[in-house]
Amino acid sequence: xxxxxxxxxxxxxxxKAGLVLAPEDRKQQGLILxxxxxxxxxxxxxxxxxxxxxxxxxxxxxxxEAYKAEMDIRCPSVETTAKLLSGGNQQKVVIAKWLAxxxxxxxxxxxxxxxxxxxxxxxxxxxxELASKGVGILMISSELPEVLGMSDRVLVMHExxxxxxxxxxxxxxxxxxxxxxxxxxxxxxxx
Numbered sequence: 001x002x003x004x005x006x007x008x009x010x011x012x013x014x015x016k017a018g019l020v021l022a023p024e025d026r027k028q029q030g031l032i033l034x035x036x037x038x039x040x041x042x043x044x045x046x047x048x049x050x051x052x053x054x055x056x057x058x059x060x061x062x063x064x065e066a067y068k069a070e071m072d073i074r075c076p077s078v079e080t081t082a083k084l085l086s087g088g089n090q091q092k093v094v095i096a097k098w099l100a101x102x103x104x105x106x107x108x109x110x111x112x113x114x115x116x117x118x119x120x121x122x123x124x125x126x127x128x129e130l131a132s133k134g135v136g137i138l139m140i141s142s143e144l145p146e147v148l149g150m151s152d153r154v155l156v157m158h159e160x161x162x163x164x165x166x167x168x169x170x171x172x173x174x175x176x177x178x179x180x181x182x183x184x185x186x187x188x189x190x191x
């Protein structure tokens with residue numbers, strides 16, 4: 001990454017390059033709800049917890065326990081089924097499984113959608129902590145207060161294209177909406 005363009009042909013290529021995605025719909029795309037917290041965290045990390053192609057139960061449990069503690073995932077044990085967790089804790093499991101791959105960039109698509117205020121605060125705290133450790137965070141959010149409160153830089157899209165890049169100090173709801181709604185195109189037409 002950095003200044004080198006990536007040639008990604010599969011999700012595996014992206015993961016190897018250090019680029020991972022926590023999708024918007026955690027229940028359909030981010031988790032296997034019928035599986036345990038342990039299984040969900042370990043799925044993208046199988047090469048790290050297998051020896052000669054055979055899963056190592058102790059390594060699997062240690063990895064899951066470490067991320068349960070680090071992410072403060074509230075559940076009785078890592079054997080708890082993911083569907084039994086609150087929305088905020090499910091989101092933390094999705095993020096944990098990708099953090100275990102040691103990503104360079106974590107794409108978070110609507111990271112706080114459908115979780116309560118306490119869960120949102122925890123996810124925001126986690127994002128700040130990860131960024132301070134050097135993990136690049138690309139947050140996709142339709143909640144303007146979240147964008148304004150969490151972003152160092154805001155990239156505004158309009159009809160599938162980049163309309164503006166706004167530094168944190170210049171980011172306001174009015175400024176973002178000016179570009180998101182295409183008003184900047186009308187101003188450009190008049191000049």
